[in-house]
Amino acid sequence: MAQRERRQAPPYGGTFVPRTRVMDRDGIRRAIWRMAHEIIEANAETESLVLVGLQTGGVQVAEAIAEALRSITEEPVEVGTLDVAFYRDDIGLRPVLPEAVTDIPWNLDGRTVILCDDVLFTGRTIRAALNALGDYGRPRAVRLAVMVDRGHRELPIRPDHVGKNLPTRRDEVVDVSEDGVDLGEMVR
């Protein structure tokens, strides 16, 4: 789970207590491969693709999808990282601090960007990421790939590629790691 989400769970972190395992290691692997195939199907020109993982939880998702894309197409795939802390709309409402630096060493003009994140929730992180991407160029298209879509959107944003649709309660917490996806609660 992203450090940011951990820190912002009310008020400031606590301990994540998993209740249900909703996806195991193998399920994650299959979902990654399926999304990689979907991405290729939707984008005939794979050389214009660039994957951008959102710090911090989206980075491993981007790396995993890129690895799958490389095995399928046998071509190099570029992976960048993006920290959206400075673009969030809740600065001043919450302790917002960058977790890690952004690393997008290419101009994004004309590229197709696949934004990758672990959990899609309110959509506000993605809103911030779209604003941030605009400062790196004008992509031809931006798509969104997430491991888990847990619902509760507050903005008109929808994912293009989803590992798993997971209905949740608002107060639940979703934890994505390499080992699997857990649903649980934060306990102070």
Place this chain on the structure above:
Amino acid sequence: MSGAPTAPARRRHLLDIADIGGRADLEEVLRLTDAFAEVGERPIPKVPALRGKTVAWLFYEDSTRTRLSFETAARRLSADTLNFSVSSSSVKKGESLLDTARTIEAMGVDAIVVRHRSAGAPHRIAGWVDASVVNAGDGWHEHPTQALLDTYTLHRHLGGLDGAHIAIIGDIKHSRVARSDIWAFTQMGAEVTLVAPPTLLPPDLTGWPVRVSHDLDAVLPTLDVAYLLRMQRERMTEALLPSLREYTARWGLTVRRAEHLKDGAVILHPGPMNRGVEVAPEVADLDRSLILDQVRNGVSVRMAVLFLLLGADPANLLDA
């Protein structure tokens, strides 16, 4: 889930370098500065982090580089800036510091960056207004953002300050930079030696975590960092030195002296330089001189400071 970071303590003002906290807090600021340094390298070096915030400059003492550095930092964060120009304003007409500070605050500013020739002026203002106050240099007292940018520059270049031997050379007595730097450098684990003629040292150094030397040539070969202070020509009227030439002969970093620095040792200077006085023109342009890095890092550090004071506000969360 160990290692989850805790919320940063809300800091309202940056008046002394010690306001940052201890070593762990300094390291947190350095880490945050890395993120802002990355912003500066982008094609569009601007983020909306402080959109809608207003920062006012209240400079009672001439400063070009510090003000420009703060201004660049604020604009890269999308904050609005107001310049309260003291030389052409009501201060000339006799307005008091209290009235000036309250007037600026009444315009709805979120932070006031103050430079004043009297030590403690920013502290007084901080007691009068609700806005955040940043000390950009007060008299001989402190210049905290300079200490942060010096620490960041060294941390980035040397990989850490633990055990590094740093000499601060020159007019320590009148230097707010030295007072802030000594605290920051020693907190980060460096050893600090002050090198100056006796007349340019404070009369009493009891309790300062430093060693003192009057002999630059003896100290030079042991240094990792030579931090040169500006020889303030305006002080020459106080008869603290026989002449600037004598200062250069004994305490200036000349070409000949710079050859005695060990491999990897670096040179810092807070600017503006007096080339030919405290540093030889050729020496200031050596690869080991990090003087322009300091200027570049100054913008990133000041972004981090403004963001810490105006951006993160955990206090609001408790109401949410």
